[in-house]
Amino acid sequence: MSNRRKLRLGLAAYGTGWDLDAWRLPEASNTGLRDPSVILDIARTAERGKLDYVFAGSALGSEPDRLNRIYRWDNFVYAGYAAALTKNLGFLMSVNSSFEHPYGIARQLATLDNFTAGRTALNVVFGIDRDGDPIGNYGKNPMPTETTKYDRAREFTAVVNRLLYESWDDDLLLDDKAGGALIRPGSWHQIDHHGEHFDVRGPLNVPPPVQPHIPIVQVGLSEESLRFGADYAQVRFSPYFGISRGKEEYRKLKERVAANGRDPEKFKIIPGITFYLAGTTREAVAKFNEINALQLTEEIPSAFSAALGVDLSRVRDTERVLDVVDVESLDDGALKPFISDRARDVKNDRELLRQVLTAQVGEDATLRELYQYVQRSRHEQQPAVVGDAAKIADWLEENLEEHVLDGVQLFPPYHRGPADLFVDLVVPELQRRGIFRTEYEAPTLQGLLDTDDY
Known part of the structure; x- marks a missing residue:
């Protein structure tokens, strides 16, 4: 296989696709709002194309008039279902640290990582989106302010990691049937966290994850958000800025990570694109x-x-x-x-x-x-890349080679059809150019993304 830099590719799974108008096409299927087979097909298609992961997103507000926010499947439930139909594909979970609690999220994440043999990642978002009144859906659960949400996100992430990796020793299972001891004595540990936003005793009541470190994904443009990413994340969902400015932003992000004593090559920068693909441009x-x-x-x-x-x-x-x-x-x-x-x-x-x-x-x-x-x-706040397989592959190759990105989050404009076209037409073109895998080379998502253990 070529020694060229390799793309990381994820595929988004939304009930009607991502485009705000493409659902109106005669060939578009909109049954994905109620029929899980539509976005389950996204997972099957992604694995067929040897893609890294599927991202189903999340939304906590109630906005029936917002196309991309209605009938948003719970991403943990979706991933658990779709993971049973796949063997290598990763699943990226999105949670909001301003609303959710680290103990519950750690339980779900550790369970899913064990059940999938290490195919999970966690996207921590902390925006307090006022649209759809998510606060109204969460009652008296205390919400952070626009200022304190960053501190809460840091504490949330630190507690999740401690629960996942400090609750149990790896050799916790003794399974001494004769002696009557299932768990090795002293193999569990309370984390006894007492912070500004959370009090968590521990230990987690789920075994440790399979992955040495479940990758954390960061998104956001504020200085505090970027600092959070450099401190905690292994992947950044970045806006796309074009070639020249994108190269500068890429360099700055890598330098932030290096300044924290981490390997910048293990920190992946992944913008999103909506692709419009056909046999000819x-x-x-x-x-x-x-x-x-x-x-x-x-x-x-x-x-x-x-x-x-x-x-x-x-x-x-x-x-x-x-x-x-x-x-x-x-x-x-x-x-x-x-x-x-x-x-x-x-x-x-x-x-x-x-x-x-x-x-x-x-x-x-x-x-x-x-x-x-x-x-x-x-x-859409992301580029629309329009063309045949060669043109879309050219766009991906140029941005990869110019060090604008390490991978791309792909948003199919509608279902069904575009995702299959990408896998059938663009993926073989990327493989011929030596910038995308021909077989899965690692059993875990951390291995596929080539992120660090930080």
């Missing part, structure tokens, strides 16, 4: 534009037309962009309100517009199609 762009056209947008804001220097009272929004927009006369910064800075890996708005038309929506895109694209980019 033309077909992929057509499908992407078909999805864009499903947006319930009544009119294009005048600010957008003004940014492009187009008076829509005089020009129809179905006109081709390059026929009515003078790209060379665009003022730099005019598109900033519409295209996130995360996507700006270009010198100016003129180059940015050319890049979007060339790489994403196609040079024949209309004003409305361009507007629908930028609206989608703003909602």
Whole structure:
């Protein structure tokens, strides 16, 4: 196998996929809200493609009008079910330390790690999301403030780790039937934690995990969040910033880890992408534009037309962009309100517009199609990668080789279909290039991700 750097790939499992509009496609299946077979297929597909893990996410608020937050399966229950149908695939659990208790989470995590023979990871989030009133769902459980949530997250994570790895000795099982001793005397230990947010006696009433250290995943942009990641995490779910800024952010994150005496190569940086894939790039762009056209947008804001220097009272929004927009006369910064800075890996708005038309929506895109694209980019907060297998593989390879990322979290826009296409078309292309495994090389998720024991 090639000695080139290898991608880490995870696949997201949501009932209707990730795209806010693709569920309306005739071929999309939306029974995943009630039929577990839809996202169970995601796990089977991911394992067939030799991917590292599946991520099902979590949500605690009640928001029936938010597509990506309704009917969110409990990720521990989902993982327990799907793990029984797989042998090598990892499962990434997401918990919110601002609401949940370390003892209960440690019990679930240790149980799942034992039942899966070491195929779990833990995503600790600590945002106090006010949407959907999750506080109302948790009654009088004391909530941290926006300031104290970071301290609580640190304490939560430290207690979980202590419960997992300090409660029991590895040789706890004596199984002395003649002498009547099942557990080796002195093999268990109370952790006796008394902190600002939690009091936990211990020990955990579940055997230690199989993995020497269950990988912890960090997400967030604040300084406190980044500090938490450098101190506790082995993986970071990062925004995608483009090549030039992404290389700088990658370097800074690795330096943070190294400053803590840890091996930065064992700390993995993984942004998310939504992929729109077909047999040819033309077909992929057509499908992407078909999805864009499903947006319930009544009119294009005048600010957008003004940014492009187009008076829509005089020009129809179905006109081709390059026929009515003078790209060379665009003022730099005019598109900033519409295209996130995360996507700006270009010198100016003129180059940015050319890049979007060339790489994403196609040079024949209309004003409305361009507007629908930028609206989608703003909602998803991650790049939409559109093309055939070679083009998507090119994107992944370039970002890996330029040290922008160590892997990618893949978000299928809808079910069923896109995930299978990725496994059937893109994975073989990545394998041919020597940047993705052809067989699972380790029995645990920690081994697959190549993270440290910190």
